[in-house]
Amino acid sequence: MPKPGDLVQVTRAASVQFVEPIRCRVVRVLDWITYDGWVWLDVYQLDGRGDAVARRSIFVRPAGLRVLRPAPAPRPTPGLRPTPGLRPTADA
Template identity: 40%
Template sequence: MRPSLGDLLLIDGRASVQFAGDRALTFRVVSVCDRPTYSGWIWLTGYEINRRGNATAKRDIYIQLSGLHPVTSTSAPSRSRATRPYASRNDQGDGRAGRDRSGLRARADARADAR
């Protein structure tokens, strides 16, 4: 298997002894090096992906093509941050500017003055 950009791969001891056992990792490919190497080996640049689907570290790895395996299932990255509505410049965190729309009036007045 020849990897391409965006591939999600399982890198384990089959790809290289340095990734055997508990050193195995999930890897998202961002670059495939085309410089010549030993037959059947390749340099890849990408990101180590954790169990939540988030990139944790950028790495360059040297592995055997025959040992590459695509990851068949992954969990989607979770969205742990709550989204907040747009806060106006007058909003000091108490929500008052959003309720009385004073931030919107201030911007509209500034636009009218600029004309």
């Protein structure tokens, strides 16, 4: 299953509508009801330079996607550490 931030190539293996392969950056996996083995993805379609040219919702089989580059792992923010003895409030 793709994750937000993954760079994927979408081809006919993912869906017959993609006669010409496209490259996309996954924004999110939508929780819409689908057929078993299919998902709706919210993506940015990328051009040859890697710039976003369109935002699309696409219906694909995750097994047919080719992950070109997984999403980078989140990096911890330096200097932000929990304060000992301080608990978060309900409105935080």
